[in-house]
Amino acid sequence: MKVVHTVGKRRTAIARATAKEGSGKIRINKKPLELMEPKYIKMKLMEPVILAGEALSDIDVDIDVKGGGIVSQMDATRTALGKAIVEFTGKMELKEKFLSYDRTLLVSDARRTEPHKPSKSSKGPRAKRQKSYR
Structure with a gap:
């Protein structure tokens, strides 16, 4: 039986997918793709499924995703x-x-958040004091 492991990343979110022979089921954190909410998220997740078409009919994909928003x-x-x-x-x-x-x-x-600088650690990496002319 063929099994494929892949990884997707975005900022601090990491998704690990396992694809194997099956009947076309896609589960994200053990929840079927069809039950994902909100609808915008579901539609974005359906894009690769729609593009793949019949190629997906004999593949089961389990995805575990952690971190991020x-x-x-x-x-x-x-x-x-x-x-x-x-x-x-x-x-x-x-x-x-x-x-x-x-x-x-x-x-x-590949984009990640910029680390804070030591002197202004609470304000962000590029925060500067606002300049006043008067």
Whole structure:
């Protein structure tokens, strides 16, 4: 039985996907994709499923996601799901389709928060005192 493990990241959210042969079920934190709320999150998560079409009919994907907020988790999950589908099927045309639609379906977002500087640790990394001319 073929099993594929992939990872998607967005800021502090990390999604780990496991794809294996099955009947087309997708679960995120043991919850079916169809039951995800809010609707915006569900629709964004459905994008790789819709693009994959019939290629997904014999794949079960379990995704565990931790950290970050709901939008970061959604982006990390999309990336992990897209990578899992492409890697499991091995179809280059599917990979090209994902890349042409949205690159973040296959490539994790590399941006991270900037660390705070020592002198102004509570105000942020680039905070400066406001200048007054009078």
